[in-house]
Amino acid sequence: MTDAPVVIDVRQLSRRFGAKTVVDALSLQVPQSAVFGFLGPNGSGKTTLIRMLCGVLRPTSGGATVLGCDVVADPEQVKRSIGYMSQKFSLYADLSVEENLDFYGRIYGLPRATLRRRKSELLDLVTMHDFQRQLAGTLSGGWKQRLALACALIHEPRMLFLDEPTAGIDPVARRDLWDLLFELAGRGVTLFVTTHYMDEAERCTHVGYIHLGKLIVCGRPEQLKAMPEVTPAGTRRVEVRCSNPSAALPLLRGSGGVRDVTLFGDALHLVVEHTVTHDALLARVQGTCAHLSAQDIDPSLEDVFVALSRRYSLKESAA
Amino acid sequence: MNGFLAILLKEASHIRRQPSTLFFTFIIPVFEMLIFGYAIDTSVENTPTVVFDACRTRESRELVEALVNSRSFRVVAEAFTHHEYEHAVISGQAKVAVAIPPDFSQKLLTQKEASVQVLIDGSDSQVATAALHSSILLGLNRSIARAKVYAEAQQAAVARDPAGRATLPIDIRPRLLYNPNLESAHFFVPGLIGIIMQVVTLFLTSLAVVREREAGTLEQLFVTPVGRVGLMLGKIVPYAVLGFVETLVVLTVMVFVFQVPIRGDLLLLMPLSILFLLTALGMGLLISTVARTQLEALQFAFMIMLPSFLLSGFVFPRESMPEPIYWLGYAIPVTYFLEILRGIILRAAEWNDLVPHIRGLAVCCVVLLTLSVTRFRKQLD
Numbered sequence: 008m009t010d011a012p013v014v015i016d017v018r019q020l021s022r023r024f025g026a027k028t029v030v031d032a033l034s035l036q037v038p039q040s041a042v043f044g045f046l047g048p049n050g051s052g053k054t055t056l057i058r059m060l061c062g063v064l065r066p067t068s069g070g071a072t073v074l075g076c077d078v079v080a081d082p083e084q085v086k087r088s089i090g091y092m093s094q095k096f097s098l099y100a101d102l103s104v105e106e107n108l109d110f111y112g113r114i115y116g117l118p119r120a121t122l123r124r125r126k127s128e129l130l131d132l133v134t135m136h137d138f139q140r141q142l143a144g145t146l147s148g149g150w151k152q153r154l155a156l157a158c159a160l161i162h163e164p165r166m167l168f169l170d171e172p173t174a175g176i177d178p179v180a181r182r183d184l185w186d187l188l189f190e191l192a193g194r195g196v197t198l199f200v201t202t203h204y205m206d207e208a209e210r211c212t213h214v215g216y217i218h219l220g221k222l223i224v225c226g227r228p229e230q231l232k233a234m235p236e237v238t239p240a241g242t243r244r245v246e247v248r249c250s251n252p253s254a255a256l257p258l259l260r261g262s263g264g265v266r267d268v269t270l271f272g273d274a275l276h277l278v279v280e281h282t283v284t285h286d287a288l289l290a291r292v293q294g295t296c297a298h299l300s301a302q303d304i305d306p307s308l309e310d311v312f313v314a315l316s317r318r319y320s321l322k323e324s325a326a
Numbered sequence: 327m328n329g330f331l332a333i334l335l336k337e338a339s340h341i342r343r344q345p346s347t348l349f350f351t352f353i354i355p356v357f358e359m360l361i362f363g364y365a366i367d368t369s370v371e372n373t374p375t376v377v378f379d380a381c382r383t384r385e386s387r388e389l390v391e392a393l394v395n396s397r398s399f400r401v402v403a404e405a406f407t408h409h410e411y412e413h414a415v416i417s418g419q420a421k422v423a424v425a426i427p428p429d430f431s432q433k434l435l436t437q438k439e440a441s442v443q444v445l446i447d448g449s450d451s452q453v454a455t456a457a458l459h460s461s462i463l464l465g466l467n468r469s470i471a472r473a474k475v476y477a478e479a480q481q482a483a484v485a486r487d488p489a490g491r492a493t494l495p496i497d498i499r500p501r502l503l504y505n506p507n508l509e510s511a512h513f514f515v516p517g518l519i520g521i522i523m524q525v526v527t528l529f530l531t532s533l534a535v536v537r538e539r540e541a542g543t544l545e546q547l548f549v550t551p552v553g554r555v556g557l558m559l560g561k562i563v564p565y566a567v568l569g570f571v572e573t574l575v576v577l578t579v580m581v582f583v584f585q586v587p588i589r590g591d592l593l594l595l596m597p598l599s600i601l602f603l604l605t606a607l608g609m610g611l612l613i614s615t616v617a618r619t620q621l622e623a624l625q626f627a628f629m630i631m632l633p634s635f636l637l638s639g640f641v642f643p644r645e646s647m648p649e650p651i652y653w654l655g656y657a658i659p660v661t662y663f664l665e666i667l668r669g670i671i672l673r674a675a676e677w678n679d680l681v682p683h684i685r686g687l688a689v690c691c692v693v694l695l696t697l698s699v700t701r702f703r704k705q706l707d
Contacts, residue, residue, distance in 0.1 A: 113332030
């Protein structure tokens with residue numbers, strides 16, 4: 008994928024729970040210092056994959072190495088060099104911010120002086136010096152996540168796994184947390200983040216999309232957007248803005264030269280053949296809507312995932 | 327052992343932040359001791375009794391007096407008709423009803439057999455048995471007294487004491503060891519110490535682990551290089567310390583409040599108490615490897631507590647249990663510890679006297695701790 012060394016190497020990894028295959032022969036590579044966004048619907052196997060990569064869940068078959076350590080043969084070695092932040096707040100609510108940091112520092116066996124230095128660095132990083140003595144349970148959602156991040160970083164891991172770190176926190180806190188993550192990536196930490204938010208995915212250096220346990224697509228966002236499956240040859244993407252997009256949708260869908268229409272907030276995203284002009288499109292909805300405009304656009308990641316999962320479902324039902 | 331100290335210090339902070347743990351450990355057991363020690367008295371005395379004296383002579387009055395003087399019976403009412411007499415038992419007013427027939431003294435004086443009817447409410451077997459024995463004994467004593475008078479009059483005797491007085495041929499001289507006043511507290515309170523130690527440690531440890539499982543912090547811990555043994559010992563030791571201090575508290579209450587002295591060697595009792603604490607903590611850990619929620623942990627703990635109460639010999643003597651149940655008692659660690667507690671505290675037993683029980687307890691301890699450490703995995707499933 009890139010020239011940077013591969014720090015996560017997953018080969019044909021599977022995990023079954025009873026008869027259900029949650030992760031299905033999944034392979035992927037993540038280069039060092041990447042911010043790898045891992046997307047997929049609920050129950051598609053994101054958390055299961057992370058747990059296997061962290062060495063707390065045994066794969067049914069296949070294997071993986073994280074920072075060169077085998078997650079099946081040597082999970083404890085993996086654990087020493089990674090940090091993990093789960094989707095649920097999992098610190099001790101009845102311990103103070105400082106006590107939580109102390110605890111994780113001691114778990115990783117940090118010498119006293121190192122622990123003191125790391126604590127101070129991390130409190131700087133997450134700007135929580137003022138909250139040191141506050142009980143973790145009394146922090147608000149965003150601050151809890153920042154503390155959880157600080158705890159996951161106490162031992163200076165080179166690899167950080169984050170399972171939906173921004174679920175349920177407000178937009179400002181979400182943005183702040185991502186700024187922090189990029190700062191870490193800039194320092195050479197590799198990040199593996201699952202998320203539901205497309206705007207977060209757009210900021211990642213690499214993204215992967217998992218659907219029913221299978222990795223459908225994986226690569227740099229710009230590579231994915233350029234895929235011929237997303238915008239087939241002889242077509243282009245057009246955004247039509249109008250006052251009443253839901254009324255315009257049925258008029259455009261299936262009309263001549265229009266391959267696909269999707270509603271995107273107050274706009275419609277179309278895949279049209281090159282022969283269809285903007286004016287021709289606007290003419291078709293003239294009667295129902297006002298304030299019409301049309302412009303060519305690049306596909307967003309959401310376009311990519313919608314297009315690919317549709318193709319994938321078609322292939323599946325055909326097979 | 328990785329992370330042992332980290333877990334230990336963290337648990338200490340939890341305990342500090344949650345004073346209810348300390349309340350549960352130190353105050354509740356003292357209450358329990360006071361309740362059990364004072365309220366439970368298994369000696370049966372003063373059974374409520376109704377007397378229907380249809381004879382009303384000197385002899386019949388003497389019989390009633392002897393009845394009261396035995397301390398086994400307390401006359402709560404007098405019946406004047408047969409109906410009243412029977413109804414006293416049916417209504418629950420009395421557990422025992424004594425009917426002296428009109429011809430009682432006449433038969434005695436004419437040297438015929440006089441019978442006295444005693445109705446006993448058998449529903450409480452313990453009270454009924456005591457009443458049965460006391461009433462039979464009373465009849466025997468009165469009969470012997472009359473027989474003695476008669477024998478003296480005849481210048482004959484079955485046996486005579488050194489002073490030449492008529493006496494009984496066989497003289498049983500029982501001597502009560504260790505608890506001459508037959509106080510229930512002597513039997514219950516040492517046993518209670520074992521039970522209390524188990525309750526506290528079992529609940530505290532099982533909850534300490536399951537609470538983390540519920541909160542999701544255990545998953546977070548699994549992702550760290552904390553060692554399995556370090557994690558478990560870090561969880562056990564703080565509660566073992568609490569349990570040990572608690573043991574000292576209840577022993578103090580036993581000696582100074584209940585006046586049950588420790589006759590044996592305290593230096594032998596202490597290490598054996600620690601052995602038992604570790605066993606109980608092992609049980610708690612084992613529960614925590616099975617239970618997913620705190621509620622489940624509580625249910626498991628209660629499931630273990632019930633046989634520990636009933637089958638260990640804490641309340642009911644194991645000797646009178648059916649054979650399979652008797653053997654089942656040996657699968658319960660507190661059974662051994664009760665023997666050790668009563669042995670050392672009441673009978674001044676020494677190491678040699680207690681070897682089988684110490685061995686049993688040690689086996690339980692090793693088995694439980696090994697089982698819980700092997701069952702405990704740093705894996706999610």
